[in-house]
Amino acid sequence: MHSGGTEGRESWRDSWEAAREGTVAVVDCRQEIPCNPCEEACPTGAIRVGPDICAVPRFDPRACNGCGRCVALCPGMAVFLLDRREDDGFARVTLPYEMGRRPVEGEEVQVVDGEGKALTGGKILKVRAVGGKAPTLLVTVKVPEEAALKVRGLRYRLIERDAFREADEVPSFSGYPICRCEDVSMERVKDILQAGLRSLTALRRASRVGLGYCPGMFCQSSLREELARAAGRGEKEVGAFKVRPPVRPVKLGLLGGENA
């Protein structure tokens, strides 16, 4: 039993240190929603949500073997792997990837933070599929160490589309898509919030944020802050997106029992 560990949003410090010795998970979970696939995924008991499944998970890096199952299963994309063994100013970060075409090892990509803002460039070191029936691709990218804890995703399709853009022409945050799947900007969200909405689900209905391929995984926490501020309510009160299956996209043929 590992009763130790630190609450999700604080445990990154322990992970950061432990990553010098080997690959470990970084749990950046703020989801106070009924959710615990990470706990079930973990073969070593390093992640624990416990009996109150709305709690933020506790994580003990010493128990973690870096297998990445939690990364593959977390519907909130709140877990990634970190490896700093090389001590060369770069970190190896492993992220779940589920959009667009399959990434190829050796390619250069842009990495983005939780709000979808481009951070820096990175190189894809490894791509592997983890999980049974509906596997998730885990992509390991090499990024400068100072970006390592901020990386939450790769930008792939956008790079292709925007290849001609000047590299330093980073758009301002408010005009930037807060929801990348549905391409909704923060400006539009703020506009809609003026109608006096009270909950995240109401905001989703009004704006389509969080209705895309990733069901609100990237946008949720920043939206909640913004909404709570606009509505003058607590972050808890404005709630979370209702979690409805499937937590990960699944081929309809598979769901319908074809070749199952």
Add this chain to the structure above:
Amino acid sequence: MPEVMSSEVVVIGGGVIGAAVAYYLCREGAEVMIVEEDDLASGASGACDGFVSLQTKTPGPHLRLAMGGAQFFHELAEDLEVDIEYRGCGGLLLATTQEQMKELRARAKTLKAEGLEVEVLTASDLKELLPEVGKEVKGGSYCPQDAQVNPISLTLGLARKAQEMGATILRGCKVENIVVTNNRVREIHTTEGNIHSRRVVCAAGVGSNQIGKMIIVDVPVLPQRGQILVTESSEPVLKTLVAGAEYLGTKANIEGLLPADAEAAKLGLGFTAEQTAAGNLLLGSTREFVGFDDQTTPEAMNAIARNALRYLPWVKDLDVIRSFAGLRPCSPDGLPILGTIKGIRGFYLATGHSGDGICLAPITGKLISELVLDGETSLDIAPFSLYRFK
């Protein structure tokens, strides 16, 4: 918020029906307050399809109501600031057996006699409308007057426009009691305070039975769950609305069109498919009586997927990204409950729209606004009276 509020009319419920009633009342210059327990479109109107389907209505008053309302969608598409994604796309009902074909043919005749355009199509005719259909599909009926709308945008658009015309919207405000004195509605008690009002419209969807209890009237509206799968967005592939004949069978309780499979019958399974403006396919659906439980279930999700593959096999390659379920405000005969209450002046019912509330919202709003303000309606609503059940 002041201790005691007042309004000429109070509309209970911020779903598509409440929003439409408020909109048409405001257009006539009435002072309106929408009282909504949660938020706009938080009920069935935010968890449904967008079929504005005429050929699935029951011939007679129901069909006439729907046909009378169809024209309003064009007006609303113009008048509302929100894009309601209205599309005169036509609708298909597909048959998988010769018996179903026969039934659809007979029905097409009746519908035509009522003035609706309906064509019976063979399997090979379908090629023009659909990329590919399953082997079981024998043909179907096509109604070019069927259309599609985004139900959420419609609800939000109507409410926003009503607000612009002066309506007040109280969100997070639950009606807890209605005070009647001298046979007349006087006051509405809510979690946010009391509202003086002599007219109240009950558009509370599945909450209507509870509202009825406040004035000791039985409003027979039960929640009927419907589950939907949402696929990833794709290129335009569905030009029209598509449904299976069994969908019509379970909806309108037509013996010859009920699903043969026992499990499907238990779920009230009937195939529906539409492609939204954003490109996602919505695949449905079920009709289950499970109280107020609005979760989606693995059994139903599998059954919907399996059923969809029977009709449109090519959907197999699409990713399902989400599911949702809504609670239809279901009346005993599936037709809406519209009109006044005996012995209580100032109380109006606009509920029980079952699986047709989106389609019937504008006409309901129009007629109820007439009833509230003039005491009479431009289309006879007697067939929808609460007292038909007794």
